[in-house]
Amino acid sequence: MPLDTASTYGQTLLRTDGRRWNELRRISASISTQPSTDGSSQFVMGNTVVVCNIVGPREGRGQRDTNNALIETEVTVAPFAQTDRRRRTKGDKRVQELQTTISSAFQAHLFTHLYPRSSITISLHVLSLDGALLASCLNAASLALVDAGVPMPSILAAVTSGVITSTDGITPSDPILDLNNSEELELPFLSVGTVSGLSEHQEDKVSVLIMESRIQIGQNGKKLEAMLAVGVDGCKQVRTIMGEVVRTHGTRILRGRK
Amino acid sequence: MPREAELSNIERTFILEALAQNIRLDGRARDDFRNLDVSFGDDYGACAVQLGKTKVNTRISAEVTKPFEERKFDGIFTITTELSPLASPAFETGRQTEQEVIVSRILEKAIRRSNAIDTESLCIIAGAKCWSIRADVHVLDYDGGLVDASCISIIAALQHFRRPDVSIDGENVTIYSLAEREPVPLSLMHHPICITFSFYHGGETVLLDATLHEEQARDGEMIVTMNRHGELCQIAKLGGVSVDALILLGCMNMTVTKVKDITELISTKLREDATHRDVGGLIAELSAQNDR
Numbered sequence: 001m002p003l004d005t006a007s008t009y010g011q012t013l014l015r016t017d018g019r020r021w022n023e024l025r026r027i028s029a030s031i032s033t034q035p036s037t038d039g040s041s042q043f044v045m046g047n048t049v050v051v052c053n054i055v056g057p058r059e060g061r062g063q064r065d066t067n068n069a070l071i072e073t074e075v076t077v078a079p080f081a082q083t084d085r086r087r088r089t090k091g092d093k094r095v096q097e098l099q100t101t102i103s104s105a106f107q108a109h110l111f112t113h114l115y116p117r118s119s120i121t122i123s124l125h126v127l128s129l130d131g132a133l134l135a136s137c138l139n140a141a142s143l144a145l146v147d148a149g150v151p152m153p154s155i156l157a158a159v160t161s162g163v164i165t166s167t168d169g170i171t172p173s174d175p176i177l178d179l180n181n182s183e184e185l186e187l188p189f190l191s192v193g194t195v196s197g198l199s200e201h202q203e204d205k206v207s208v209l210i211m212e213s214r215i216q217i218g219q220n221g222k223k224l225e226a227m228l229a230v231g232v233d234g235c236k237q238v239r240t241i242m243g244e245v246v247r248t249h250g251t252r253i254l255r256g257r258k
Numbered sequence: 259m260p261r262e263a264e265l266s267n268i269e270r271t272f273i274l275e276a277l278a279q280n281i282r283l284d285g286r287a288r289d290d291f292r293n294l295d296v297s298f299g300d301d302y303g304a305c306a307v308q309l310g311k312t313k314v315n316t317r318i319s320a321e322v323t324k325p326f327e328e329r330k331f332d333g334i335f336t337i338t339t340e341l342s343p344l345a346s347p348a349f350e351t352g353r354q355t356e357q358e359v360i361v362s363r364i365l366e367k368a369i370r371r372s373n374a375i376d377t378e379s380l381c382i383i384a385g386a387k388c389w390s391i392r393a394d395v396h397v398l399d400y401d402g403g404l405v406d407a408s409c410i411s412i413i414a415a416l417q418h419f420r421r422p423d424v425s426i427d428g429e430n431v432t433i434y435s436l437a438e439r440e441p442v443p444l445s446l447m448h449h450p451i452c453i454t455f456s457f458y459h460g461g462e463t464v465l466l467d468a469t470l471h472e473e474q475a476r477d478g479e480m481i482v483t484m485n486r487h488g489e490l491c492q493i494a495k496l497g498g499v500s501v502d503a504l505i506l507l508g509c510m511n512m513t514v515t516k517v518k519d520i521t522e523l524i525s526t527k528l529r530e531d532a533t534h535r536d537v538g539g540l541i542a543e544l545s546a547q548n549d550r
Contacts, residue, residue, distance in 0.1 A: 102497070
């Protein structure tokens with residue numbers, strides 16, 4: 001029996017973990033998990049677990065931008081996060097790229113002009129990793145920033161989307177949503193992060209878009225278009241779930257106040 | 259720590275307002291590249307690229323080493339980028355800045371991870387000897403478009419480079435000097451080219467090949483790598499302003515034509531260099547390589 005999505009999908013239209021093409025893994029999240037910090041969250045997406053703590057907005061030390069708050073990010077991937085135990089060093093370029101991406105995405109998204117000369121530090125700890133590293137980090141950071149009370153126009157949500165290329169030419173090349181680790185290894189995939197448009201009827205806008213694998217974009221970029229569409233749609237679903245988490249937390253606090 | 263002089267508010271407003279009227283400071287259209295010049299040195303694998311005022315020099319070198327333990331059948335290919343104070347007073351030697359990390363990471367993903375070089379062809383004796391190909395990128399002058407220029411220069415230099423021929427007799431490896439045998443070109447699977455898009459006015463305006471001033475005034479960027487067959491090798495929109503998905507797809511389509519133009523330019527320059535070298539018309543006879 002084949003154990004990879006690329007070969008099973010054509011026959012069953014199901015992926016190895018039993019999901020259909022447009023199904024997310026189970027997402028559970030909670031905010032205010034760490035009372036000692038200004039904002040915190042825990043984000044679980046399938047077997048990926050990310051914990052986020054926010055410190056700030058606080059006075060920035062040696063900060064040169066006098067008009068905006070500066071966002072700094074630290075990402076640590078625990079040595080026990082994946083099946084093979086390995087320690088990632090601080091200087092790992094992959095992690096540094098991840099940090100830059102998260103900082104720059106939130107720098108442009110948050111209302112940083114409300115906190116001049118200050119800094120906001122996002123620290124992310126990946127406890128368990130089963131694909132969607134960047135997406136889960138962005139989601140966890142979004143929730144924690146909501147908890148920290150940093151004003152933002154909408155929740156930044158992220159997912160991964162990939163594409164299954166048919167080998168026989170009969171079954172269609174299907175885009176798939178939210179890949180796990182083994183699917184990420186075998187299929188080309190995109191990491192997409194979006195924010196909602198300014199008004200109700202405006203489309204969501206793409207803030208982060210990263211692809212590291214080589215693919216044929218197909219006729220007029222059809223394949224890429226499909227992947228991106230599925231990704232943007234998936235972000236919408238994730239955003240709804242995240243909004244629900246924030247609302248539940250808010251209701252609970254309000255009830256406690258009475 | 260030296261830093262790039264920041265754009266003054268008046269300069270920034272000037273650039274942005276001119277762009278809103280569809281005017282760039284140097285009079286180019288939004289989707290125009292600056293003047294691109296590719297030239298080759300006397301040695302194989304030395305390439306200088308000039309993109310407007312940005313100058314990048316790349317040198318390829320090869321040596322025989324032991325392959326990595328876990329990849330016995332593969333040769334080694336490394337890209338090193340160094341932003342020295344020669345290029346701009348804002349650069350410093352020693353400590354890697356964030357920009358340097360991102361540049362080298364993108365080049366790595368675009369060229370190395372997309373398997374532009376067939377590393378298996380660099381193997382001489384499995385597990386014992388292989389070629390280690392090294393691309394050293396030197397930025398000589400910096401006026402924006404660093405990734406684009408570096409990528410072009412690496413790809414051109416790799417196509418230009420010839421490694422010494424080897425023959426294997428059991429365990430003995432003979433490396434022939436350039437005088438003894440005609441050196442062999444590297445086997446490249448495809449030629450990826452990076453194109454940087456800059457976004458202004460909340461993602462409404464898209465510019466190609468921004469100069470340093472335009473880069474400083476932008477809200478976000480996206481680097482797309484493609485080859486002339488229309489294969490995407492890498493996309494990197496690392497945060498920045500959020501942009502409509504349709505505009506992004508438009509950028510990808512624009513990349514296809516730009517990449518074809520640049521690849522065409524590189525191959526024209528390579529042909530010119532080849533005829534220039536081929537003094538007595540002897541190279542074709544000396545070479546043992548077959549055309550694919």
